[in-house]
Amino acid sequence: TRSTRPQRLLAAVQKNATRGDPRSVVKAIDEFCRYTEWAMNVGDEKGCILDSVVSEVNPATVLELGTYCGYSTVRIATLLPPDAKLITLEFNPDFAVIARQVIAWAGQEEKVHLVEGSSGDLIPKMKEQFGVKSFDLVFLDHWKDRYLPDAKLMEAGSVLLADNVICPGSPDYLDYVRNSPKYRSQYFKSHLEYTKVEDGLEKSVFLG
Numbered sequence: 001t002r003s004t005r006p007q008r009l010l011a012a013v014q015k016n017a018t019r020g021d022p023r024s025v026v027k028a029i030d031e032f033c034r035y036t037e038w039a040m041n042v043g044d045e046k047g048c049i050l051d052s053v054v055s056e057v058n059p060a061t062v063l064e065l066g067t068y069c070g071y072s073t074v075r076i077a078t079l080l081p082p083d084a085k086l087i088t089l090e091f092n093p094d095f096a097v098i099a100r101q102v103i104a105w106a107g108q109e110e111k112v113h114l115v116e117g118s119s120g121d122l123i124p125k126m127k128e129q130f131g132v133k134s135f136d137l138v139f140l141d142h143w144k145d146r147y148l149p150d151a152k153l154m155e156a157g158s159v160l161l162a163d164n165v166i167c168p169g170s171p172d173y174l175d176y177v178r179n180s181p182k183y184r185s186q187y188f189k190s191h192l193e194y195t196k197v198e199d200g201l202e203k204s205v206f207l208g
């Protein structure tokens, strides 16, 4: 039977990227998605904004909601010091299988802990399971309808960075973080990955 898009993306990584070289993995995925088959990675343009926010926050602990094929997981992990921890949650087991292999090809397994399940179930368990009271940075890139409820589960001192706040869009989340006295929010205008359609990232600093 026909392969899946994540399987084809992984094959492109294994064919075109150098094992243990995370930048070549990022480049191989971006080229595959731009020239062969679109996929919903944060992409190169928004990826540079993600990189700058990660570097600025310099987090010891990161939570990523929505792993997909591990593209942003690799981008973030590459910027973290060796003792930092990145926990990434993925609901779809077929995506998780691929992401683990992409992360391994990039040589980033040490810093990454991929957990399968729903963010709504797993976030409340984070504290006891991983002994992490709060995360220095949370990257929201899973499902637009979960952004707001999950943000409310995590109001304990993080910087939130949300993908796709315009396309597909998360209006209730945007309204909340932009109008709540608990956050200072900033919009980074960009484009939907590999397209000319407007999209952007919203960075929201929890004020405590």
Ligand SMILES: O=c1[nH]cnc2c(O)cc(-c3ccc(F)cc3)cc12
Binding pocket: 040, 041, 042, 066, 141, 142, 143, 144, 163, 164, 167, 168, 192, 193
């Ligand atoms: O569902 C998504 N989760 C996380 N990121 C996404 C992302 O960056 C883009 C899209 C997306 C955008 C336009 C379209 F026509 C089809 C899918 C979905 C997700």
Ligand SMILES: [Mg+2]
Binding pocket: 040, 041, 042, 141, 163, 164
């Ligand atoms: Mg996205």
